[in-house]
Amino acid sequence: ILNVEQSPQSLHVQEGDSTNFTCSFPSSNFYALHWYRWETAKSPEALFVMTLNGDEKKKGRISATLNTKEGYSYLYIKGSQPEDSATYLCASHSNSGYALNFGKGTSLLVTP
Amino acid sequence: ETGVTQSPTHLIKTRGQQVTLRCSSQSGHNTVSWYQQALGQGPQFIFQYYREEENGRGNFPPRFSGLQFPNYSSELNVNALELDDSALYLCASSLEVGSGAHGYTFGSGTRLTVV
Numbered sequence: 001i002l003n004v005e006q007s008p009q010s011l012h013v014q015e016g017d018s019t020n021f022t023c024s025f026p027s028s029n030f031y032a033l034h035w036y037r038w039e040t041a042k043s044p045e046a047l048f049v050m051t052l053n054g055d056e057k058k059k060g061r062i063s064a065t066l067n068t069k070e071g072y073s074y075l076y077i078k079g080s081q082p083e084d085s086a087t088y089l090c091a092s093h094s095n096s097g098y099a100l101n102f103g104k105g106t107s108l109l110v111t112p
Numbered sequence: 113e114t115g116v117t118q119s120p121t122h123l124i125k126t127r128g129q130q131v132t133l134r135c136s137s138q139s140g141h142n143t144v145s146w147y148q149q150a151l152g153q154g155p156q157f158i159f160q161y162y163r164e165e166e167n168g169r170g171n172f173p174p175r176f177s178g179l180q181f182p183n184y185s186s187e188l189n190v191n192a193l194e195l196d197d198s199a200l201y202l203c204a205s206s207l208e209v210g211s212g213a214h215g216y217t218f219g220s221g222t223r224l225t226v227v
Contacts, residue, residue, distance in 0.1 A: 032212040
């Protein structure tokens with residue numbers, strides 16, 4: 001994998017559903033994996049930064065896991081609420097540069 | 113604690129013109145990065161500034177240039193605007209240069225339209 005890829009591109013769930021997204025990234029020269037939540041007309045907000053293989057992080061109903069050996073991360077939302085509607089971006093950071101390499105994001109819509 | 117502020121929020125320019133976008137970093141952050149998000153794409157790294165010096169650059173031509181000031185605020189300048197420069201430009205500040213070990217604080221962006 002040369003680029004960061006996210007799936008699905010978009011997702012529409014009902015309030016109360018649990019959901020998950022996938023982020024695939026280059027495993028070579030890996031340093032860190034970032035997840036951001038981005039609501040329309042607002043700033044991307046940092047959710048998690050993970051660096052170690054097997055890392056699991058949680059913030060309220062949202063959690064994330066990291067597998068650096070195979071180059072993927074999952075983001076889980078338990079019991080989705082309408083306020084979870086946003087674009088979720090993941091980005092990898094290598095140990096040989098200064099850039100965050102972003103995927104195209106997963107757009108989540110949660111309806112009541 | 114203030115966040116990252118970008119100005120202007122929206123801008124329309126004519127092809128061939130020059131534009132300056134501004135960014136005030138979060139208090140205490142000494143590193144500023146700029147990203148371009150074209151329609152349907154993820155943000156693409158333009159460059160990063162640390163202590164007033166360009167610290168790293170993405171795949172953007174020299175007509176994209178920047179400055180960082182002693183108070184860590186920053187400018188992105190684009191000369192000879194092209195239609196493909198139409199995008200959302202995001203500024204992000206961080207505590208630590210290069211490492212990526214901390215989450216970045218982003219502004220809400222400047223929407224540039226080139227006609």
